Amino acid sequence: MTGFSPWLASHLDSLMLWIGVFCTLGFYSVLYRENRVYRFFEHLYLGLATGVLLVEAWNDVLLPKWFDAIFKQGEWWWIFASIVGLMYYFIFSRKLNWVARLAIGFSLGVTAGQEFQAFTNNVWPQIPKSFKPLVPHPALYAPNPLHLPPKAAEAAHIPLLYPQVTVPDAINNIVFTVVLLCVMSYFFFSFEQKSRALKGTAAMGRWLLMFAFGAIFGSTIMARLALLIDRVNFLMTDFGSGVMGPPGPLIVFFILFALCGLMLWMSLRARARGEGTDEPS
């Protein structure tokens, strides 16, 4: 065992690179279709993730907050938490599953009770932020004895009552308020939208929703592409240069280029033979 530790320490970085490359290419094989290699890495990934869940549950929660609290600080009442936790396991018995419902009832109550705070934190501050002036007006300073013009008042640090609202600001505020009203009117369910006005605002609301969803789609693409660029950088630069030196990136690129060609050739061949390429092997 003594030879293993220094060997592991010295080869740690290259081992990490090789494991990373195998995992990355193993998962990218699903881009062709579901296959045995993908299935193997999927189950390995599931095992690792569940293992980390177990480790984090013990190291981060149970050890410091329950085990140490009871056996080191002597706070014995935390045992009730584990009793309630174990009550969940009675769900498997037909006769005693009301015990599990008692524990589930406790968790439900905690979740429901915290919703009041969640509602206030999520939405409440946004209401005053929606108070936008719709008509342009000059900046207004607190009444001051000398009736200073705006420029001088600002210099004299007299408190500002209302910031200046220019014409473009007013137009933006009108657009903001109209969009807010139309989209909210789309989400009323309990009265028939008979009147033409209401039907119009609801239809406008749905169009504005699609407008907003297109904007969200476009703006999210940047973040996803950044992650793909990082993965390709990992394969070509980190792995390529790390293991094969300066020509590494080019070599890795051509290997990946060949893999793409293979994938396309196999899908064209499958399509020519008329079998749907979406059948998992």
Place this chain on the structure above:
Amino acid sequence: MEHANTLARCALITFSVVIVAMIFIAGKRDLYIRRIQGLTAIDEAIGRATEMGRPMVCLTGLGINGGIEIVVLQALAIVTYIVRSSAKFAARAICPVYDPQMVPVTEEAVRDAYSLAGRPDRFNPNDILFLTSRQFAFAASVSGLIWREKAAACFLFGYYYAESLILAETGQMVGAIQVAGTPATTQIPFLIAACDYVIIGDEFYAASAYLSREPTLLGSIVGQDISKGLMLLSVLVGVLLTTVCGLLATHGAQIFALWFTQPP
């Protein structure tokens, strides 16, 4: 905001009283709710799964901060409706679960759905699969499951993050009919691109009321509409006050805005 200020306290109590009152009134009077198109797509999807004799994958989402959550329970309510209406046609429903605490809750809900539909024998505990609580391991396992089971229909309800497109696109590649419904606004565009029908925003919470026609749920929807109306009214009053006070140079609007933001 660790504690509610005066106005937030009044508003929360008003909304709660309105919603609970409408729930009790709903018992006596029949209430109207407009149609939510997405929900008729659910019945089509169940029919198709039965014709093709392939299973349906019903997801209740990842939840927001784990454990038993409101948004996951709401998704489970819709999934139980799907299971109950599919029990008659012997279509198999697979329910992957994201959080360990939801395993018993989902098992109980699906078992009761089958017994309510009169087919308790159809319930198979192996179809309630806990996979993992890690976002992308869950997405990889569910898409592997969709590929291998060749799912005929996929139902994506509950809260999702970036992995929503992995689940929806895999379902699309397998040729499944897909209905999604999520309060995660940032994921709706991707679900629109990959699913057959998407239930947007608040329709998600109105869905179970519309599907079950339960008086309690219908009353709650009416109560919600009244509360939303009050919020809309306060925004309108705020906008009007800010505009008028801006012109007349008085303090009115700022005091009104301060009621919302003053510390408790």
Place this chain on the structure above:
Amino acid sequence: MRFFLWLFLWLFRWLSTWLFVPRHGRALYESLAGAIAFSIVVLAVLSAAPNSIRKYTIRAVTLLAGAFFACEFLYPVHSMPTGADPAHRGNFLTPYVFTVTTFALIVSAWTVGLGLLNLAQLHGKRLIRGGENAIYSAAFFFGLISVGIIGLLQKPHANAINKNLYTLLYTGALQNLDATVFSIIAFYIVSAAYRAFRVRSIEATLLLATAIVVMLGQTSIGQVMTSHFPTAMHTEVIRDWIMSQPNAAAVRAINFGLAVGSLAVALRVWLGLERGSFFDSQ
């Protein structure tokens, strides 16, 4: 009402000065045994009681757990300076918030076993049955056991081998798998956008048009195309306007509806008014 509140608080304060006192050594184990015995007695009494009593107990537990957080949030506050934050304000329930949230955290940590049981059962059967899928279940158990054991040994035996092995598994395998699955989304975005963004209806056209404008606005190509237009027509200016005005308003409107929706569901669950199969048979 105030009398009951006062009585409850007095009883609670008496308990915490006499009963809930840290103990060590033999007294600790006695208290633990006493607590377990007390819980068994309570459960035995409940199981002997008729079904309706049990049903109301479950509903009472949900009501109480919810009432604690609701009242703590809504009840008026007075200044309650603490060591860390002298300007802290709270009410008579605030000191216990940390205890109850830790209690709920420990309960959820204990339930991790439910998930493991479900998985171990599924993959255990597959492994024993052998056949084609056995290797995948073996991979699952390998991942689970290797990270589980090395991870749990991190704290008690933090030697070099454990640390390096855990880095190998956690950073080498798990984080790379996370990043790979995350990057697959970019591929799926291209195929989804190509297939779904078609000019079929007004709504689809709006979705497609805004997506393209926002995409052009955030890359250099878009800026090159509109660099000689007046600034108001630059794609990045249009993109910023779309994201800050109409998009922000629409998202805010949706959030208003969602918040009220989840508040309504929370109220129904808390007050036991929820209808849906899980709650009906409670």
Place this chain on the structure above:
Amino acid sequence: MNVLRFLQTVDRRLLYALLFLTVAIPLLHPIVVPTVVLGRGPLGWLHPTFALRPFVLPVTVSPSTLMVYDEIQSLPPNSFVLLAPDWAAGSRGENGPQTEALMRHLMKRHIRFAMVSFDPQGPIISEAMAKRLQDQYGYVEGVNWTNLGFKVDQQDFLKAFVLDVRGAAPQDYNGKPVASEPVMAGIRSAHDIRLVIDISASDSYTYFIKFMQGPYKENLKMAAALTSVMAPEAENFVSSRQLIGCLVGLKGAIEYEHLLGVSGTATAANASLSAAHVLIIFFIVLGNVAMLLERAARRREDQE
């Protein structure tokens, strides 16, 4: 007709292969453009010289990135900055180039900086990155910059760090005592720190605001570099001047490298990003044009 049908139903694997190529090629080698420079030869004749100049994509800089750049640009040399890389390998795609761009600027301006992280992987990645960059700017660990390593609890550490820097972080990442390092000379408490930059994929910047920027407003400013998903939430901190600026995702890093006039990982990624966006737009337009042409052709057939 089958060409139009083919253009509407291109196999998704072809799209994936093309996306990979558009992203990988610019990363291999920055795009170069052959250019001809006309000069006067020895005899006064026109003398064309051919050169391969990098094709620099125009970048418009958003105000919030510019404010961070101006702030560091205005700092006098040898002032002290706290750089906090609070991110892990998962968000390296966006936080990595941001950290590199900010480090280059600090090194270019000869500003002393220390790094502290509240994510276990932060110190490992940022240490390797700093070591890779230090030779280009003549920086030496311990003299011009140092790495204070991983700290478990952000709140407790910050509360102690602002009062007594040496007490809160006695040793650096390699175990050397901080007191002996010239870079930390004269740095006793938060009063001696001019700027704090938090690079993160979460809301860890709010703790910096609460414990550092808030109480030491008069001499300490704060900036942030966030992933594009987390950036919208930071906007009201920027508008209320608690954050003097914020780099938003990979685009923020691209803009920053453009300001620095340096072509690092972000500039290479900018080429891939733009090419990938063009590819997506091209295929959307292609699919629609083929659909409309086919619909028109079919309508013409129906009329005949």
